[in-house]
Amino acid sequence: MATYELFSQKLKTVNIGLPSFGEDLITQEVETVLVDWQIPAGGSTELVNALKVIENAEVEEANKLTVERMLSGEPVLIGMERAQDVILGMGPRSIFHSGPPLTWERMCPGVQRAVLGAIIFEGWAKDRESALEVVKNNEVEFSPNHFHGAVGPMTGIISPSMPVWVVENRTFGNRAYSTLNEGKGVTLWYGDFDDSTIEKLNWFREVFGPSVKKALDKQSGTINPFNLVAQGLSMGDEVHVRCQATTALLIKELVPLLADAGVEGSDIAAMVRFMARNNTFSLNLAMAACKSVMDAAHGVPNSTIVTAMTRNGTDFGLRVGGLGDQWFITDAPALEECLYYAGFSVEDAVADIGDSSIIETTGFGGMTFASAPTIASFVGGGVKDAIELNKQMASITYGKNKNFAIPNMDFAGSPTGLDIRKVVGSRIVPIIDTGVIHKDAGIGQIGAGVAHAPINVFEQAVLAMAKTMSTKQ
Amino acid sequence: MATYELFSQKLKTVNIGLPSFGEDLITQEVETVLVDWQIPAGGSTELVNALKVIENAEVEEANKLTVERMLSGEPVLIGMERAQDVILGMGPRSIFHSGPPLTWERMCPGVQRAVLGAIIFEGWAKDRESALEVVKNNEVEFSPNHFHGAVGPMTGIISPSMPVWVVENRTFGNRAYSTLNEGKGVTLWYGDFDDSTIEKLNWFREVFGPSVKKALDKQSGTINPFNLVAQGLSMGDEVHVRCQATTALLIKELVPLLADAGVEGSDIAAMVRFMARNNTFSLNLAMAACKSVMDAAHGVPNSTIVTAMTRNGTDFGLRVGGLGDQWFITDAPALEECLYYAGFSVEDAVADIGDSSIIETTGFGGMTFASAPTIASFVGGGVKDAIELNKQMASITYGKNKNFAIPNMDFAGSPTGLDIRKVVGSRIVPIIDTGVIHKDAGIGQIGAGVAHAPINVFEQAVLAMAKTMSTKQ
DSSP: OOSSGGGGTTOOOOOTTOOSOOGGGEEOOOOOOOOOOOOGGGGOHHHHHHHHHTOSHHHHHHHHHHHHHHHHOOEEEEEEEEHHHHSTTOOTTEEEESSSOOOGGGSOHHHHHHHHHHHHHTTSOSSHHHHHHHHHTTOSEEEEGGGGTBOOSTTOOBOTTSEEEEEEETTTOOEEEEEOOOOSSSOTTTTOOOHHHHHHHHHIIIIIHHHHHHHHHHSTTOBOHHHHHHHHHTTTOOSSSOOHHHHHHHHHHHHHHHHHTTOOHHHHHHHHHHHHTOTTTTHHHHHHHHHHHHHHHTTOTTOOBEEEEEEESSEEEEEETTSTTOOEEEEOOOOTTSEEOTTOOGGGBOOSEEGGGHHHHHTOGGGGGGGOGGGGGGGTSOHHHHHHHHHHHHHTEEEEEEEEEEGGGTTEEEEEEEBHHHHHHHOOOOEEEEEEEBSSTTTOEEEEEEEEOOHHHHHHHHHHHHHHHHHHO | OOSSGGGGTTSOOOOTTOOSOOGGGEEOOOOOOOOOOOOGGGGOHHHHHHHHHTOSHHHHHHHHHHHHHHHHOOEEEEEEEEHHHHSTTOOTTEEEESSSOOOGGGSOHHHHHHHHHHHHHTTSOSSHHHHHHHHHTTOSEEEEGGGGTBOOSTTOOBOTTSEEEEEEETTTOOEEEEEOOOOSSSOTTTTOOOHHHHHHHHHIIIIIHHHHHHHHHHSTTOBOHHHHHHHHHTTTOOSSSOOHHHHHHHHHHHHHHHHHTTOOHHHHHHHHHHHHTOTTTTHHHHHHHHHHHHHHHTTOTTOOBEEEEEEESSEEEEEETTSTTOOEEEEOOOOTTSEEOTTOOGGGBOOSEEGGGHHHHHTOGGGGGGGOGGGGGGGTSOHHHHHHHHHHHHHTEEEEEEEEEEGGGTTEEEEEEEBHHHHHHHOOOOEEEEEEEBSSTTTOEEEEEEEEOOHHHHHHHHHHHHHHHHHHO
C-alpha cells in the first residue's frame, strides 16, 4: 500500500536498463518558435549547397542511431579514485584542462593560474615562481580532459592525485571522470588559488575522496546520476548553473553509503556541511555521466549530431558524431550577454570557458532552461521568456527525451540531439549556461548568464560533412 | 569572493529576526481572476448586510496587525521531545487527534483504527479487541491537537510517548508540536496499523526521536523551518502534498547535527534512508512551524483573518483571528474532486481529514499551488491552470508575502491572510491539497487531489463577527 504515491507519478524517472531503443521515449513534433525570419544559412551559397548534400536518409538514419545510443546510455556511479590510477593517458606529470588543446602561452590567465595552483598542490613546486619554472622547463604535460574520457567545469584542471568520480555507462561499458566540485571561495575551477584552495584540495585528497571511495567500493553502482538529474529538473534545477536540488538529492543518496562504510561521524559532518553549502556540488558528477553517454553515442558514420562542445577561455571546440576525431575550433566567444556584478563588464571577463557544456550537448542546462525559473533573469525576463528560449533550443535538436521532463513546459521532454544542420539552417545556436570569471587574480566570479555557441564551428562542420559525403558518392 | 552566487540571488529567503513589520514584505495589488460572475454572498440578504457591517477601518486595521504578526513570526526548531514531556494538557492516557473535538462514536473509521494502534503502541492493550475495551471503559482521554499547540497530518494521532518536533516562534515565544511523519506503508496517519506500524513507531521512540533530540539539544535553533519552506517553493514543492525538495533540504541540515552529536553511523544511515524514501517527511515540521505562527497571530480583536482550518474525516473546523476561542464547525466535505486510483471513488473515501490545512492557513499548499507543477494534474490540467487557481487563492487573502516567492508566477509572493469577508463575498473558498484514505482497513491511500473548504463555516463566522461588531457599537 502506498501513501501519497500519486504525487510522484508525474516524475518521469530514468528508464533504467533499457534493453533496446524505446521509440516512444523520443518525440519529434515540429516546434514553432518565434524568431525573426533569417535567410537560410545566412544566405551563403556554399552552406546552402552543403546543407542540401547532407539532407538525406543516410544522415537521418545515422542521427536516429546516435540518439538511440544517447537514450539507451545508462551512466552509473561506480567509484571515486585518484585521477592517475584510472584516467588513461594521465602521466605522473600530466595536467589536464578544459576545452581544446592548449600550449601554456595560449592559456587564458585563469587557466594559467589554476595550472600553477595544481603544480603547488601536487608538490612539484613550493610557490608561484617555482611553479612557473616547472612550466617553463616543460616539466608538465598538458592535455585536454576530453581526450581522456574526462571533463571539468570552468578551468577544468585535473592533476594526478586529485580524486575523481568514476562513472560507467553500463550499456556500452565506457567510463568517464570528473573531479570534486570545489564550490565557493578562491578555487582552481574559477581560475585562482591561495592557501585555502590548496588546503581544500588536500582535504579532498586525504579525507573526502578516500571516504567516498570507501563508500562506493562497498556499494558500487547504487547511485544513478541521470535519475538525480531527472528529479532535479522537476525541482527547479537545469542541472548546470543551478544544481541545488540535484545536490541535495545526491547528499541523501551518499550519506547512508558513507555511514555504512564506517566513515567517521566528524568526517561525515564536515563533508555534508561542505556539500550542503555548495549548490553546484553535483555538477561534476552530472558532467561525467553526460560525458560517458556522449562518448558512447559518438562515432556513427554520417551522423550530424553534436557529441561535444567545449571551451577553455581561449578556444571553443565542437565534435560531431559522424566526423571522427576532428574537432572544429574557433575563438571562445566573449560573454557579452551575461549579467555582471556591479562594477564589472565583459571587458573584465575571461571568454567562455569549461567542459561543462557537455551538459547542454546531452540535453540539459540551456536545453532545459525553462526548468529553472530562478535563472530566468539570465535571458532578461520571466518564466515566459525562458519557455520561449527553450522552444528555440528544441527546434535545433533531433527530438525530445521523455525521460527528462520539463515541468514548466507541461512535461515536454528535454531537447536532445543537437543537429549541426538545424543550427546552420536556422542560425539558432545552442545557449550554454555559465558563470563568468575575471581575467585578473584575486577577484574570481564577476557574473553569470548564457553564452552562445559560435555559429562558425557549426558551419565548418557542415562543410566538412558535406565534403565527406560527396567524396564517398 | 563568491562563485555562482548570482544564481541563488533570486531566492527570497526568510527575513530572519525581522525586528518589526516590514511594510515592503507584503503587497496588496488587486488580483484579476477568471471566475463566473456570482451574486455577492450568494444573494443572501443576511450575509450581504453582515458583510456591510464588517467592511470598516477597524477590521482593516485588525487584519493588518494579524498579517504583521504572521510575517514577523520566526519559527525555529529547538528540539525533539516525548509528547507527554512538553505538550500542555497531555495526560498519561491522552490521545490527541486532528480536527475539532470528537467522541469515539463520531470518529471516522480511519481515526478509530489509528486510536487503537496508538493504544497498542503505548502498551495499554495487547491487541485490537483489548484496545477497544480500553476505549469503551473510558480509559483514554481524547482531545484535539489544535487545543494544545499541536498539529498532525491526516488522522493526526499523538500519544504520550511519541517523539515530537518542538518549534518555537522566536518573536512571540510560543511553541508548537508535531509528530514524526511515518511515510509510506501501513501507518497511523493514514488510518491503519499492523505489526510494521508499531515497529516503526517503536523505532521512532527508541532510536529516531532520541537521536534527533541529542542532535538538537547540542545545537538547538540552527534549523529554520520557514527557510526550508522558502527554498522548497523554488524547488517544485508546495510544501503540503509535495515536500520532496524540502525534505532533501531538511536531511542536509540534520545530518551534520546528528554526526556532531555522536549518533551511531548505523543509526544515521537508517534514519537518512527512511527520510530519503519519505517525500512527505518534512511536512510535519512545516506544520508545527505554521501552527506556531498562526497561534501567535490569533487573537487580534475584530480580525477577519483565518487562524486555523482543520478537519478529521467527520468535522471541519474554522478559527478566526478576532473571534476568540470559537470554532465554526460543519461536516468535513467529501473529496469529490480528487483523483482516485483505478477501482476507487469518492464512495470509498474518508471525508476531508487532517490538521495539515494549517499549511494553507499560513499561505502555502493550495495557496502556492503553482509552485508544484508536478501536481498540476490535481486541478485537471497544466501549469497554466495551476497559476489561474493560484490567482484565485490570492484574491481571497490580505496580500502576498514576498518572503515566499512562487517562481512560476514570476516570483509573486505567497497569498497570505485568508479573509473570511473575501471568501463569503466572492464564494471562492480556499483549496486544501490532500491525500485520500479508504474507509476500510487494509487499503490505505486511494487517491489525492484538492479539497474545497466548506463555505458555510465562513458564512457562520461572518455572521458571528457582524453580530460582535454590531453589539459593541
